[in-house]
Amino acid sequence: NLKPFPQTFLWGASTSAYQVEGANLIDGKGPSCQDVKQVPEGTSDLTVCADHYHRYKEDIALMAEMGFKAYRFSISWSRILPEGTGDVNPKGIEFYNxxxxxxxxxNIQPIITMFHFDMPAKLDERGSWSNRESVDWFVNFARILFENYGDRVKYWLTINEQNVLTLSGPVIGTLHIPEGCTNELKEIYQQNHHMLVAQAKAMALCHELLPDAKIGPAPNISLVYPASCKPEDVQAAQNFNALRNWLYLDMSVYGVYNNLVWAYLEEHDACPEFMPGDEEALKSGHPDFIGFNYYNTATVAASDGTEISDVHADQQNAQGIAGLYRAFRNPNLPKTEFGWEIDPMGFRATIREMYSRYRLPMIVTENGLGAYDKLTEDGKVHDSYRIKYLRDHIEQVQLAITDGCEMLGYCPWSALDLISTHEGMVKRYGFIYVDRDEFDLKTLDRYRKDSFYWYKKVIASNGSD
Ligand code: BGP
Known part of the structure; x- marks a missing residue:
């Protein structure tokens, strides 16, 4: 007997500013680290993206047509503060207003991500998250957002996929290691610590300024399976679960470092330095819910002392770590055209595990299938593979609800086609097709994919389609 989705369930979808907006240096926006980095060969730059900046009205109307209750998008820090700190750009404030x-x-609830991979370039030059001042930079930015939009925005997310930034930062083109650094691991976890303190302070500030608002983190959480039932593989899975998932949630919920991670860092002389007040700050920021992205699970085996893995490292599944675990391809799972494993049951398992550990309501802030969609001559996109992926995952959310887990919403990636983190425009995720190619901007017209009509029915029936 399945339990129904709550009546207030937030059906919607997600985007991020640097991937969807375009207008990347227009109306006073300063460049972000994404605008100044070298884009991967053969992929589009970020000047136009889906041109959401100019076409947001049309896009929101299409979301409304699907029946969206929520739209998760991020705010470009350097559109609000072109230099990251200092003067506010009135045109930036106006755009998000x-x-x-x-x-x-x-009647669509905005769910706002404050930071989605796009550090202002000026702050990037000053060391980005490696600079201790990044904590203050972020809290200042958060205050500006709360003051300007807090009267209307109820749901806030702090940092998108902080765990992915920490584990695979270079793939996303963000975290950097200062020249001459002798302990890279320590440097990375110091930057991670700055993000954790910044997030905790932002959550505390949100509660102080906006007592009715709800705020949470948005890591990428997915259960790590052992490659076999050998005890050493099970232990490797525990290790990677701690490093990939629980570090972030233990910290945002309880304000403490996960003990397995701390022990690992101690062993490598890589524990982050605490500044006076950090311990209190970390404990002061409590999330009201957990936002999390889920694409697939990971599978690991015991380390054989090398880093060799049979998984190509991308932002979802990092390379193995010598001494800790070896990454494995799960032979039981199908893959997308881009090689990402597909594991709907793992979604339920992940939700169950999170709920039993943290007992907080959850919002799925990303989930989805990237594919080479084709627009037919009569303006259709037959994306039955996406419908299957999403249907299978939604079914598992309902099973998790039936298990007693509290779910507030589901916002898959992505509302409309946009630029992938490192595969350009060819890897599409949207319900709405955007007519452009990698370099040819074509018409930028919007087309409803088959998944658009399907999702509309899902929402209209509150998930029972
Ligand atoms: C997540 C990011 C998104 C998004 C998605 C799909 O990790 O939060 O920004 O892009 O993955 O990844 P990709 O675009 O590489 O396929």
Missing amino acids: NLINECLSH
């Missing part, structure tokens, strides 16, 4: 108001006029 318009976007928020447009959502609300269609």
Whole structure:
């Protein structure tokens, strides 16, 4: 007997500013680290993306047509503060005011991510998260957002996929290691610590300024399986679960470092330095819910002392870590066209595990299938593979609800086609097709994919389609 989705369930979808907006140096916006980095060969730059900046009204109308209750998007830090700190760009404030108001006029709740991989380039030059001042930079930015939009925005997310930034930062093109650094692991976990303190302070500030708002983190959480039932493989899975998942949630929920991770860092002389007040700050920021992205599970085996793995490292599944675990391809799972494993049952398992550890309601902030979609001559996109992927995952959310887990919403990636983190425009995720190629901008017209009509029915029936 399945339990129904709650009546207030937030059906919607997600995007991020640097991947969808375009207008990357327009109306006073400063460049972000994404705008100044070298894009992977053969992929588009970020000047136009899906041109959401100019077409947001049309896009929100299409989301409303699907029946969205929520739209998760991020705010570009350097559109609000071109230099990251200092003067505010009024045009930037205005753009997000318009976007928020447009959502609300269609009864769509904005769910705002404050940081999604796009550090202002000026702050990047100053060391980005390696600079201890990054904590203050972020809290200042958060305050500006709360003050400007807090009267209308109820749901806030702090940092998108902080764990992925820490584990695979270079793939995303963000975290950097200062020249001459002698202990890379320590440097990375020091940057991670700065993000953790910044996040905790932002959550505390949100509760102080906006008592009715709800705020949470948005890591990428997926259960790590052992490659076999050998006890050493099970232990390797525990290790990677701690490093990949629980570090972030133990910290945001309880304000403490996961003991397995701390022991690992101690062993490598890589524990982050605490500044006076950090311990209190970390304990002061409590999330109201857990936002999390889920694409697939990971599978690991015991380390054989090398880092060799049979998994190509991307932002979902990092390379193995010598002494800790070896990454494995799960032979039981099908893969997408881009080689990502597909594991709907793992979604339920992940939700169950999270709920029993943290007992907080959850919002799925990303989930989805990237594919080479084709627009037919009569303007259709037959993406039955996406419908299957999403249907299978939604089914597992309902099973998790039936297990007693508290779910607040589901916002798959992505509302409309946008630029992938490192595969350009060819890897599409949207319900809405955007007519452009990698370098040819074509019409940028919007088309409803088959998944658009399907998702509309899912929402109309509150998940029972
Ligand atoms: C997540 C990111 C998104 C998004 C998605 C798909 O890790 O939060 O920004 O892009 O993955 O990844 P990709 O674009 O590489 O296929």
